Amino acid sequence: MPPTGQVDPLDVTVEDPREGTAVISGEEFLPGCGEPDAGSGEADAGTPDTSVLVTADSRFHSSTGVTVVPEDLSGNDLEILIPQGTGYARRTGTPVAGGMRFDNVPDGEYFLRLNRFYYLSRERHFDLGRNRMGRPDAVYSPFSEGTAALSLTQLAPWQEWTTLNDPGSSLQLISGDVDVYAPLSLNEYVSVGATTLNDPSAWIYNSTGRGLPVLDPAKGDHLYLNQLNSVAAGTMPSGAPMSYQTVVNSLQPPSFAFTPDGTTPLPLSGALQPVAQQPFSMEWRLSEFTRWRTDSNPTGTLSYSAMSLSPMPFGDQDGWVGYQGELFTLSLPRGEDGVIASRLAYGNPYPSSWGVVATVSYAFRSATPVVIGSRTHYPSGNVYVTDRLDPLIASPIQPPISPPRQLRIDGVDAYTSRVVGTTQPVFTWQPPVLGTPKAYVLSIIQLIGTFDAAPTLRFYVPGDRTQVRLPPNVLLPGATYYARVAADGSPHYEPWRAPFITAEKLPAVSSDTFSAVFTTP
Incomplete structure (x- = not known):
């Protein structure tokens, strides 16, 4: 995931995965990039190439590997801006096999604009391709939210939310087979210490930007339902109590068919199983973050800091692909400083082939609100x-x-x-x-x-x-x-x-x- 939290601007206009299953490398045809354009013939010898090819392959990551599917860019708000004095000359593209070609772009720098994102480049082949989670033929409904009918046993004793830094118990639904990450909001009250949960209308929302997926047992679609609880972890540098939230129990129900229709609840039932806790030690030097406050803004103040661990489905050879919830979150109150040297632990219900990625952040903010x-x-x-x-x-x-x-x-x-x-x-x-x-x-x-x-x-x-x-x-x-x-x-x-x-x-x-x-x- 991009560390700056950027959204994918392609998603502004391209909301559904492509249904095709063709596998290409993205380098098999590069019209306008030194190879002959389909149907256009060879460029004259010695004639400089002034075209830019923009492609956008989706790379779907699943348990069977990576499948590459080319995307159609013709419906996107896409153009090239060439600096000219204090202004810019604009070029619009022509759809070609595999992407969009922009002609009459002289050698030198240009901005490629995709919606509200501008990329300064000199490249003759620009790749707007994306990594996607799940199988390429998955179907996503038009409903990004819905309900779930929960009938769960063998929960870890349920905890109440107290503060941001001690969030108690929560439930998350994820899957590496289809692209879904859905925190659950309960409609029924759960008593502190309860180990069973029955809620016919818990609220779920797919936070990946897609609709809720159609589940197909013939394709091997599985879900994980994870329970996270707070764990006491000593004190913070300020002396305040410190706790973190991690996966403690998990359920992987058998594959079943389900098509979201905006009315029928997703059935989730079974006995959760304890998740082994994996210890780790760290020394987090908060003071090495806070020392840059005045460079971030001369009058800024210290805000929140956090550390989180998340799974990397199917390994890390392509980096952190997709977002599949959290294994561990340590959130600190605003302004915490000093050093945290602790031995902590996280629960991980996933296969050993899945990696673990960690993110540490410290925020600064304006001292004065703007209304x-x-x-x-x-x-x-x-x-x-x-x-x-x-x-x-x-x-x-x-x-x-x-x-x-x-x-x-x-x-x-x-x-x-x-x-x-x-x-x-x-x-x-x-x-x-x-x-x-x-x-x-x-x-x-x-x-x-x-x-x-x-x-x-x-x-x-x-x-x-x-x-x-x-x-x-x-x-x-x-x-x-x-x-x-x-x-x-x-x-x-x-x-x-x-x-x-x-x-x-x-x-x-x-x-x-x-x-x-x-x-x-």
Whole structure:
């Protein structure tokens, strides 16, 4: 998963997996990239190639391996922007076998725009391919939420939620055979200490961005239902009690057929089994994260920090593919500092071939809220470190890269609120003190008065660039925004060539600086 939490912009317009089962490599035909285009004949000798081919293969990961399915890009909001002075010349694409071809793109840099995402590149073949979880012929219903009829025994004694840092018991539904990760919300009250649970209408929601899947026992579809409980773990550096949540019991019911229809509940019944707890030791140096607070924002404050462990179905050869819930979560209260040196444990109900990935994060946020309509915003930034568990805890956990510094808008300090002079400003910054960025990601977040997702523009540039001039007409007049710049030090990340596939390679590390709010004229 991308450490910056980015959404996949292809999902804005391409919601369902492709039904086809053809397996291609994505390199078998590259029209406009040195090979003859189908039906167009050879290019004249010595004639420079001025086309760019954009492809988008879905790589479906399942127990049978990886199946590659080409996607049709013709329905996507996709174009190329070529810098020209203070503006950009635009190119639209032509659908070709395997993707979209853009002609008359001169040698040099261009932005490939996909919806609200902009990638600065020189590549003649740009790969928008994605890794997907589950078999390629899986069918997903139009219903992303529904109900489940639960009849469960042999639970670990049920716990009540007390605080964010001591969340008690919860249930999660996942599967490596189809793409589903669904936390369950109970409709019936469960007594503290109960070991049975009967709820005919628990609420489920598939958090992967897809509808709930159709389950087919003939295809070997299985589900895991995991119970997570809180476990006491001594004290935090501040002296407050510390606890974490981990998988303690799990149920893998026999395969069964189910088609979500928006009414029929998903039947889940059986006896959960205890999950063996796997111990690990770590030294998490919170102080090595908090020391970068003023680089993240000179007036920012310390916010929440957390460590989580998640499964990597089918191994880690392609990085962290898909999201299949949590094995372990340690959430700390706002402002916690110092060092946590502890021996902890996590439950893992999955096959030994599945890997374990760990993410550690520390957030900083504005000291002053910004109220827009009925919504209160806190501009914020994060430090992320994601890696396989074993190498992450082999040495003290600390960030290998710090935030960029001295963020400016049109040459003026961006950490002070103001009205900018234009809707096409130039953002500049200085490199971080610690680490070498492989790339920078500039995010422009619009602050809105409703509780919908905040509209966000993102610009991805190589790590030797410290400036982005926005294209015209991407910012609204009279609107309120803030900017966030991430220094990404992930060694395998190449957003100028293959942003989604390379973002999932491990390790993944990034640190943000964020501005004060600014308003357009």
